Amino acid sequence: MDGNFIERLQRINLTEEEEEEVCQVRATQRKEILEECSLSLIGHFLTTRQYNQRAAKAMLRTILKMGSNLRIIDVVDGLFQFKFSLESQLKWVMNNGPWSFDNYPLVLRRWERGMTATSVKFHSLPIWTQVWGLPFDLITEETGRDIGEWIRKVIEVDTNAFTSEQAHLIRVRVELPLEKPI
Incomplete structure (x- = not known):
């Protein structure tokens, strides 16, 4: 586009009459x-x-x-x-x-x-993380919360893993901020 045209567009101002006009929007629905x-x-x-x-x-x-x-x-x-x-x-x-x-x-x-x-604006992404290799006595909801808080903000700890027959990991859902690196 012509540089002069853009400059002219930037200098356009409303008249006093145009500034006072109000658009009425009906909100029936x-x-x-x-x-x-x-x-x-x-x-x-x-x-x-x-x-x-x-x-x-x-x-x-x-x-x-x-x-x-x-x-x-x-x-x-x-x-x-x-x-x-x-x-x-x-x-x-x-x-x-x-x-x-x-x-x-x-x-x-x-x-x-x-x-x-x-x-x-999007600020975060909730993701599930898995924590493997913990001693058996640390496979608890409290440990999951502590580790999750260390990663980022905890949304929830999957307690189903503690009651299943395969309690060898902890799943923690954390909220990762998009503007910060992991």
Whole structure:
């Protein structure tokens, strides 16, 4: 583009009359839309590479097995909105990740009122870690919490491992901040 054109665009100002104009937006369905959005997650695959978004959505639909109870909407530039029918479905997806496609992790966050496509920020990725080789007397929930806190913030310790017949490891779900290296 012509440099002069860009400079002219940057100098454009609103008139006093234009500044005083107010756009009235009707909110007749706002309550229903807010309710629908409250059952949604915003997601993004952690990659700068091109990937097949249609295949990623199809794979997620297959894995999550929610049929028509899940709508996946392309928002903009690899940002998706996952709309659920039930709160329990949303929580199941949040609690059973991390999810990925083609080795690209999917980061998710809950929709918040006022959120826009340009204001969405992803801060962390919850992942399961495994702790192997501990002495038998240290395969406990407390040890899992201590080790998990040393790694990062603990979300949960899998206590099923302690009651199974194969209690030889501890699984801890931790929240990894995206801006810090592991």
